[in-house]
Amino acid sequence: MSITPEHPAALDRRTVLRRAAAVGMLATPAIGLLGACATSSNDGDNEQVAGGTKSEKNPLGVKEDAAIEVVIFNGGYGEKYATDVHEPLYKKAFPKAEVKHQATQAVSTVLQPRFASGNPPEFVNNSGEKLMDFGALVADGQLQDLTELWDAPSVDDPTKKVRDTVVPGTIEAGSFNGKPYVLYYVSTVFGIWYSGKLFKDNGWAPAKNWEEFIALLTAIKAKGITPYGYAGANAAYYQWNVILTHAAKIGGVDVLKNIDNLEDGAWQQDAVKQAATAWAEVGAKFSDKSFEGLKHTDVQLRQNQYKVALYPSGDWLEGEQKKDTPAGFDYQLMPVPSMSASDKLPATALRATAGEGYFVSAKSKNPKGGLEYMRQMLSKEGAKGFTEVVKAPTVVPAGSEGFAFPPGVASSQAALKAAGQDVFNLYFDGWYKELDTEARTATNELMFGRINADAFVERIQKRADAIKKDSSVAKFKR
Amino acid sequence: MRHGKYPFVIGFLFAPVALYVTFVIWPYAQAFQISMTNWRGLSAPQWVGFDNYRRLLDDGAFWKAVQHHGVLLLALPLITIAIALFFAFLLNVGGKSSGGQRQGVWGAKFYRVVFFFPQVLAVAIIAVLFQMVYRPNESGLINGVLMKFGLEPILFLVKPNLALWSIIAVLVWQAVGFYVVLFSAGMASIPGEIYEAAEMDGASKVTLFFRVTLPLLWDTLQVAWVYLGIAAFDAFAIVAVLSVDGGGPDGATTVLAMEIYRNAFVYSKYGYASAMGVALFFLTLTFAALTLRLTKRESVEY
Numbered sequence: 062m063s064i065t066p067e068h069p070a071a072l073d074r075r076t077v078l079r080r081a082a083a084v085g086m087l088a089t090p091a092i093g094l095l096g097a098c099a100t101s102s103n104d105g106d107n108e109q110v111a112g113g114t115k116s117e118k119n120p121l122g123v124k125e126d127a128a129i130e131v132v133i134f135n136g137g138y139g140e141k142y143a144t145d146v147h148e149p150l151y152k153k154a155f156p157k158a159e160v161k162h163q164a165t166q167a168v169s170t171v172l173q174p175r176f177a178s179g180n181p182p183e184f185v186n187n188s189g190e191k192l193m194d195f196g197a198l199v200a201d202g203q204l205q206d207l208t209e210l211w212d213a214p215s216v217d218d219p220t221k222k223v224r225d226t227v228v229p230g231t232i233e234a235g236s237f238n239g240k241p242y243v244l245y246y247v248s249t250v251f252g253i254w255y256s257g258k259l260f261k262d263n264g265w266a267p268a269k270n271w272e273e274f275i276a277l278l279t280a281i282k283a284k285g286i287t288p289y290g291y292a293g294a295n296a297a298y299y300q301w302n303v304i305l306t307h308a309a310k311i312g313g314v315d316v317l318k319n320i321d322n323l324e325d326g327a328w329q330q331d332a333v334k335q336a337a338t339a340w341a342e343v344g345a346k347f348s349d350k351s352f353e354g355l356k357h358t359d360v361q362l363r364q365n366q367y368k369v370a371l372y373p374s375g376d377w378l379e380g381e382q383k384k385d386t387p388a389g390f391d392y393q394l395m396p397v398p399s400m401s402a403s404d405k406l407p408a409t410a411l412r413a414t415a416g417e418g419y420f421v422s423a424k425s426k427n428p429k430g431g432l433e434y435m436r437q438m439l440s441k442e443g444a445k446g447f448t449e450v451v452k453a454p455t456v457v458p459a460g461s462e463g464f465a466f467p468p469g470v471a472s473s474q475a476a477l478k479a480a481g482q483d484v485f486n487l488y489f490d491g492w493y494k495e496l497d498t499e500a501r502t503a504t505n506e507l508m509f510g511r512i513n514a515d516a517f518v519e520r521i522q523k524r525a526d527a528i529k530k531d532s533s534v535a536k537f538k539r
Numbered sequence: 540m541r542h543g544k545y546p547f548v549i550g551f552l553f554a555p556v557a558l559y560v561t562f563v564i565w566p567y568a569q570a571f572q573i574s575m576t577n578w579r580g581l582s583a584p585q586w587v588g589f590d591n592y593r594r595l596l597d598d599g600a601f602w603k604a605v606q607h608h609g610v611l612l613l614a615l616p617l618i619t620i621a622i623a624l625f626f627a628f629l630l631n632v633g634g635k636s637s638g639g640q641r642q643g644v645w646g647a648k649f650y651r652v653v654f655f656f657p658q659v660l661a662v663a664i665i666a667v668l669f670q671m672v673y674r675p676n677e678s679g680l681i682n683g684v685l686m687k688f689g690l691e692p693i694l695f696l697v698k699p700n701l702a703l704w705s706i707i708a709v710l711v712w713q714a715v716g717f718y719v720v721l722f723s724a725g726m727a728s729i730p731g732e733i734y735e736a737a738e739m740d741g742a743s744k745v746t747l748f749f750r751v752t753l754p755l756l757w758d759t760l761q762v763a764w765v766y767l768g769i770a771a772f773d774a775f776a777i778v779a780v781l782s783v784d785g786g787g788p789d790g791a792t793t794v795l796a797m798e799i800y801r802n803a804f805v806y807s808k809y810g811y812a813s814a815m816g817v818a819l820f821f822l823t824l825t826f827a828a829l830t831l832r833l834t835k836r837e838s839v840e841y
Binding site: 202354 | 674676697790
């Protein structure tokens with residue numbers, strides 16, 4: 062049976078091409094495929110397992126043979142700490158339970174569909190470039206309230222609650238509108254990093270106030286080294302962090318609280334303006350215009366090559382640069398310098414927080430198991446094991462005792478100790494991603510000389526006001 | 540013969556049509572639905588009517604992206620087609636004629652392969668390659684050379700008025716090879732006698748190009764224009780990987796797909812992102828319809 066087209070002439074080359082063009086046109090806005098990740102079925106068929114019997118060893122009442130699924134972000138800290146330390150700890154406590162392990166570099170890509178279909182894993186390390194929006198997760202009731210965990214007796218000392226074994230501020234860092242939902246596990250200190258060797262060789266000392274800081278930058282510049290720089294291409298937030306830290310030191314911690322709470326005119330507070338003006342000058346005189354086109358790894362590498370002297374970052378920097386750091390480089394941290402004697406906070410004050418977020422899915426099969434996994438993580442053995450594997454301190458001080466940290470982390474831990482009570486944090490970037498984006502863009506505009514401090518605060522304030530008015534965005538307070 | 544034709548055709552079409560409807564048409568329809576909600580990707584969406592579209596009207600980033608598509612829509616097809624036509628002409632009819640047969644310049648076969656290379660590379664790889672090319676310091680391909688001569692580096696992706704053109708240059712570089720091949724195929728089907736006749740009448744190469752090649756290539760050009768126009772509505776991969784700060788500096792290189800990506804996967808505003816997707820859909824549709832209509836003219840039969 063042969064089928065011939067009725068009008069063979071209709072199918073010459075050009076018609077085919079033209080038709081192909083028409084089809085191509087239909088297939089193009091591939092982004093229209095967004096909808097493919099269906100919006101239906103959220104209730105799912107997820108029966109939660111019944112609780113087990115509570116006992117001294119099992120204060121949360123975990124069902125002993127219920128499986129638990131653990132998803133780890135395989136980034137700077139790797140996954141070894143989970144497979145070698147925490148998961149065996151859970152297995153030890155509950156030998157009958159199966160621990161399923163999965164590691165990924167793109168958390169949201171892997172998990173978004175699972176949340177949408179109502180079948181999320183019990184325990185998630187939500188971190189990295191593709192982390193899921195914590196704010197959206199909380200607003201949707203996807204996260205398990207951790208109050209029960211914090212009030213449970215700790216693994217090592219049943220007379221002590223878990224909340225009393227962690228550094229102050231840990232629970233607040235993971236709280237949304239006063240309710241704890243996220244466990245931030247790694248102690249993180251922010252500041253400006255330099256090479257101890259470079260400073261020693263040149264007889265430079267870290268600056269405490271602004272006058273010293275400018276003098277230091279001038280001296281470095283005279284040496285032919287770029288004094289200060291951050292990567293504009295993808296890490297502008299390292300710099301808004303510096304500007305806001307500086308603002309907090311000038312005007313007190315309420316400056317940041319107002320920003321987080323989206324108060325009217327929060328960004329236009331005098332302290333923010335002063336800090337922005339000061340740092341715009343650093344950008345104009347003591348940095349390099351080409352850094353706007355570089356990624357964080359590029360600028361960090363240049364610091365390792367002694368081409369950049371000062372670089373703002375958190376204390377993960379030393380571990381991140383491990384393989385590029387020359388011998389004897391000696392990472393050291395200095396807190397963002399004070400502005401003047403009339404600053405509200407002392408020169409030692411700094412931003413520190415708990416970082417690297419973990420949560421338990423409220424709608425998973427075995428949320429109690431997830432909580433118990435966290436309790437094991439927060440035990441002395443769990444924290445110590447983590448620190449030994451990844452060389453970073455956790456929020457459990459008992460776990461870092463006696464551990465010989467590399468020079469950078471040792472210096473940030475010393476700075477944290479010196480800061481005493483003058484430690485603060487900010488939250489708006491995790492709560493309102495849009496505001497983070499705007500702050501990044503505006504920071505590049507400011508630091509690379511396209512706008513001044515007034516325009517800087519004005520444009521971010523405008524976005525903050527818009528978010529405040531946007532009814533589709535869940536709001537948070539602290 | 541006609542007997543049993545339709546069941547046969549339907550039988551063959553069923554599977555592909557079903558697949559197409561499930562994986563293309565249905566998601567499109569869903570995008571329309573989602574664009575009317577405030578879905579954040581997790582729990583059930585709430586209906587908000589045309590709210591998202593109203594919001595689009597005063598979203599600066601959205602309009603900036605649309606404006607960039609305007610620039611791309613003019614620049615990308617014009618530049619690409621001009622370069623591709625020039626190369627294709629040289630490769631096919633630009634050389635000497637031997638035995639009455641027009642030939643390309645010496646080494647044409649080799650060049651044809653070389654021009655096609657960029658087409659073989661994945662877009663993401665091209666973007667990463669051009670990161671190296673455009674790098675603003677001494678390790679960049681272009682700036683490394685400039686700085687060797689003691690010149691100031693050119694901040695390709697950083698200067699707001701240069702960034703978009705740097706992106707366009709990459710898009711053109713990537714596209715030219717394919718259109719050289721497409722136009723070559725078109726030129727190969729133009730009968731040699733026409734050239735011969737024209738040459739006998741004393742036509743120069745320039746005249747040959749404008750009076751013979753171009754008119755006889757009209758259909759192919761039209762197709763190229765539509766394809767490139769559609770490509771101008773995309774450009775996502777290059778912008779996402781290559782540009783500073785994701786479509787920056789300060790949105791100077793952003794495109795709609797970039798804003799859609801940001802709203803959906805960074806801000807978790809799937810509803811709003813879908814509204815942008817729908818807007819993009821209509822923009823593309825309008826463009827294609829307009830182009831096909833405007834360029835419609837009698838093609839020369841030979």
